[in-house]
Amino acid sequence: MEMAHHLIQYREKNAPKIGEKAPKVALLNAAGEKVRLADCWAEKPAVVIFGSLTCDQTYDHAADLNALHQVYGSEFNFTFIYIRDAHPSDGWDCDPPPGFPRALDAKTNEVKRNICRRAVKLHEFPFPALTDPVTDPVAIAYAAWPSRLYVIDTDGVIRYQSPAGPWGYRPTELAPGLALNESEKASGFQEQATYPSLEAFLKTWK
Numbered sequence: 001m002e003m004a005h006h007l008i009q010y011r012e013k014n015a016p017k018i019g020e021k022a023p024k025v026a027l028l029n030a031a032g033e034k035v036r037l038a039d040c041w042a043e044k045p046a047v048v049i050f051g052s053l054t055c056d057q058t059y060d061h062a063a064d065l066n067a068l069h070q071v072y073g074s075e076f077n078f079t080f081i082y083i084r085d086a087h088p089s090d091g092w093d094c095d096p097p098p099g100f101p102r103a104l105d106a107k108t109n110e111v112k113r114n115i116c117r118r119a120v121k122l123h124e125f126p127f128p129a130l131t132d133p134v135t136d137p138v139a140i141a142y143a144a145w146p147s148r149l150y151v152i153d154t155d156g157v158i159r160y161q162s163p164a165g166p167w168g169y170r171p172t173e174l175a176p177g178l179a180l181n182e183s184e185k186a187s188g189f190q191e192q193a194t195y196p197s198l199e200a201f202l203k204t205w206k
Contacts, residue, residue, distance in 0.1 A: 015143035018161050022152045023141035027081065027130040028109055030117065035130060037081075037138065041152045045159070045205070046077045047198070048152060050144035053101050053119040055086035057147040057169040062123035064171040064199075069127055072202050076151070078127035082116035083139040086146035086165075109133055149198050151205075160201045170197040 016023055022041075026034045040046040049065060051058030069078045085091070088105035101122060106112035109131070116131045132138040139145045147165030152158055162168050 014140060015161070015164070016141075016158055018158050020158055022150070022156050022158050025138045025141050027132060027138055028113060029130060030113065032109065032113060037079075037130070038156060040077050040079045040128075041154055041156060043154070044075065044077055045151060045153045046079060047072070047202075048142075048150040049078065049080045050083050050139065050142065050148045050150075051080065051119075051165075052083055052085040052146065053103050053115050053122070054088055055146050055165070056100075057166045058086075058119070058123070059100065061169065061171045062125070066124065066126060068171060068199060068202065073127070075205070076202070080120065080125055080127060080129040081138060081144070082112065082119060082129060082131045083144055083146075084132070084134075084136055085115070106134055151198070151201060160196075160198065162198065163195055168195065170195070172199040173197050 022038070025037050027037055029035050037048070040048065047068075065078070072078075085103055085105055089102050091105045101118070103115050103118070106115055112134055113131045116129055119125075120129045136145075142148065142150065143164060145164075147169040149160070149162040149169065149171065150158060151160035162170060
């Protein structure tokens with residue numbers, strides 16, 4: 001819970017803006033080696049997806065992201081960035097439904113990389129995944145906790161940024177006629193719904 005509050009303070013005031021250069025940060029690959037996030041957009045634009053195993057938005061929209069990758073994967077480098085868990089069993093638990101994936105809050109980089117592998121396997125992500133170190137430098141730099149989406153061009157400029165999750169996390173368009181529930185309305189999603197979804201943005205990419 002303490003770490004969650006620590007990250008909440010960075011959700012907006014620290015967020016890079018559209019048109020600005022993307023922050024230069026280092027992450028960990030599956031082998032635990034440091035890699036540059038900037039390598040993701042070196043050859044073609046990158047779709048950068050922030051989430052975690054216990055994030056309900058990551059869980060609910062994994063199939064949408066896989067479908068977008070199938071359509072746009074030749075034009076964009078999709079990359080999943082594993083950040084601090086949204087609802088760890090020993091932290092900000094959300095009374096998940098039966099079968100929802102669970103994890104303790106990672107205290108070491110190795111444990112966090114292992115949980116990242118669980119998420120990739122569970123969601124069958126066909127694109128690369130990188131892990132934010134336990135000190136949260138990437139989640140802070142991108143104001144990404146608990147979930148967020150970015151598109152960054154080959155010059156390293158941010159071209160698309162979703163509002164911070166959970167309600168601003170919209171990989172695809174809302175289904176026609178889908179009504180917002182009271183919790184979503186109370187969370188301000190009605191206003192955020194004016195933001196384009198990731199899908200809508202990719203359709204208009206030039």
